[in-house]
Amino acid sequence: MAPPSVLLLALAVTSVQSEPTSSDLPSAIVQPKVEDAMLTPVPPAPRWVKTWDEALALVRERSTDLRGAEAGVERASGRWRQALSSLLPNARAQAGVAHDLLNPDVPSGVNPGAAGDGRTATTPVGTLTATLTQSVVDLSAWRGLSSTRAAEKSAVASLQDVRRRLTLGLARTLVATVAAERAAEINRVNLRQALERAALTQRSFELGAGNQLDVVRVNQDVAVARGALVAGDEQLRQAREALGFALGFGQAMGVDPAFNLQGLVDQTRKECSALDGLDSRPDLVAAKAQVESARESKRQAAAGYLPTLGVSSTLYGLTTSPGLGHFATWNVAAVLSVPLWEGGGREGLVRERAGVETQAAAALESARRDVELEVAQARRGVDVAEALVKTASESRDLAERTDRLTRRAFEVGRGSSLELVQSASALRQAELTLVLREFESVQARLDAFLTEARCDW
Template identity: 75%
Template sequence: MSVSSALLLAFVTASTPAAPSTSSVPPPVPFQPKVEDPMLTPVPPAPQLVGSWDQALALVKERSTDLRGAEAGIERAEGRWRQALSTLLPNARATASVAHDILNPDTPVGVFATSNLEGRTPTTPMVGVLTATLSQSLVDVGAWRGVSSAASSERGALATLHDTRRRLTLGLARALVATVAAERAAELNRVGLLQSLERSALAQRSFELGASNQLDVVRVNQDVALARGALVSGDEQLRRAREALGLALGFGAPVGVSPDFNLSGLMEDTRKSCVALDDQDTRPDLVAARAQVEAARDSRRQASAGYLPTLGLQSSLQAVTTDPDFGRFSTWSIAAVLTVPIWEGGLRGGLVRERAGIEKQAEQTLESSRRDVSVEVAQARRSVDVADALVKTASESRELADRTDRLTRRSYEVGRGSSLELVQSGAALRQAELTLALREFELVQARLDAFLTEARCDW
């Protein structure tokens, strides 16, 4: 029997004098409040729904701008490494030029000696010159340091990609859990509003029959107003959760979760995409930070190596057009080039100091990241135990609130309880149910955070 029907039955029993029992007298009809309110209509579903973890992860792979940016970072680092390596590989180039004497157009521009008996061979009036040059670095410490720095930057870019994948996985899991939790909270808020409206109708009916006063009606209506406020706030939280999920999936519109989404299997799904790490120092963001320190150190050493001499080999072959022949090779030289830096106006010293500062900044960033990771891992591990304890206390609180509400209703039905107690017990039960649901979602999120905080994602 509902609260309304029991209250009306008790009121009718107390107000009507006893009559002889006859089989022809029908039993009293229980009072059934009819509640119709536009706020009880659920929030319209999102234009797009996600039905599984694999579908959500596929959308992240396809549409994530952070993932595309991390992949572009690897491409950029590879390009820098290739540029640094080019200074150590053979360098060949060819140049062509055409010269003409405007004042003496019929006079050859120049002559060059030949090995035949004629002695000299004149060039054509419009002379063409083709020069081919080949150079090879033999000893260049700075160039080797530059290659090492670029290789460290490439390793750092790859680690950054792995860390980006881990963060995207963690963000996606959080967005999914938050959306499911917001859907459940919105549902519980509507159930709470429905119960409050039923209590209001019951109090109004009791007032009309003279079993209660105006204060009881006002108290119950006040509880209805509070339930409406909670519903409006919960609906807005649901919309924000859908928008956050849409952004996590790479959309500029809200995305919802399908009703058949398996939240309990989310941990197993994430384990298919990521693997746990044995040591927190191997987490991708720390690996990337250490690689940046190595790159900055090699870059500083590259600048310091600029004080050292370099040795290279250079060969040049030149051909010109001649008359009457088409053309001949004029010179072919091979030279060893020793370059000794003497004075550059302080440019080299300033470069060394600048890169030394960059190295110190990278070291401090690494130390800061190591501290942050240590605290983050400790908090993630501890959060599982805390969330589990909160679920237990919320479950006990919900059971006690449910017993209190049932006893309060029974007391109110027989006329021993007040409307204030009825409103308070109903509000406490509504809050306890909402708290329990949120605590259960927080436990799921805590387990996901604890796993993904010390994981490596290679999808």
């Protein structure tokens, strides 16, 4: 029997100019087994996320952005209550005990007739003063109440927008992590295939059916595959760290392999609802409420030029002998307050708040433009992503067929090492591109929904 090198050379002589097909090629040679330390997968993350509900629960529990937005609502509610207090009755009671050290037998600070007929003030003397005030006409206070009410509405809308952005950010991070996991897996498959090609080429060279250039080319392809694997592993680690950060942890977190990524859009629909129109998107609602709050705040400052009318009542009592005590006076007074001159402070306050209103209006217009552009891009992104998935799938299929035929042709001596390396590189790129496009399609559908949604969880 002829040696293997002679058989390979004999097969090469029978090659034809047309592309080899599976019908005119012998069955592929059994691929050699390869071992390499880099084929070992990245160690699993210390903690895994199994379901969307679990991830969302962690965000609710540990998100600092959510806590800050909730505190903003509480703060705005407190400011509204402060503004309301100036329009409601205010009552105050004050008690005291006074003693004259130089004249211990004389009641301190008490009018002689305050104790009443047949009574004298005690020494030391105890006093009680109760005061009740009520604003009757105060336009500035009413404007301040309207301003704080609008600010509270803005804070509530901002909280809803934070929830929407957290939902979108969490979904994006989950998709990116799953994509990085898949890409790292593909990189290892590609490295294994590159090592198998290198082993096959080295064996052909040893049998005399190849040359040193073939060996160098496939080894270069192995080096490229190793570089892609190292970069993909680092991207996976960063994706896990980003997921851990999004969930409120200082360590990397992974995604369970059984995580239902395709159903992620349906799961987000349970937590968020579609909007009736763009004007009802939470960030636009918050911006419009800020404009309203700034407008009412400016009117509050301008109303400070107007007079105010209030009612005040004071009850005064002291300790007497005999008896426990005596209420000496109880008066009711109407108080009219007319501002005359404040050194220009009121004018400066009006101008300042007018500038705040202008800034709020500009911020609203900018937010509206951003939302319109974001929504248009998100809607278009779904069609673009689906088209890219289709073309990437076709490209991968063609690259896979080309690589398979090239490998078989090389195994029987009809192809060159350059063709082998080029087809392998093209297949690697097509595989990664398809994975990327598939995850981009999921992300595009999430973006399209969440850019026009309100989340009330």
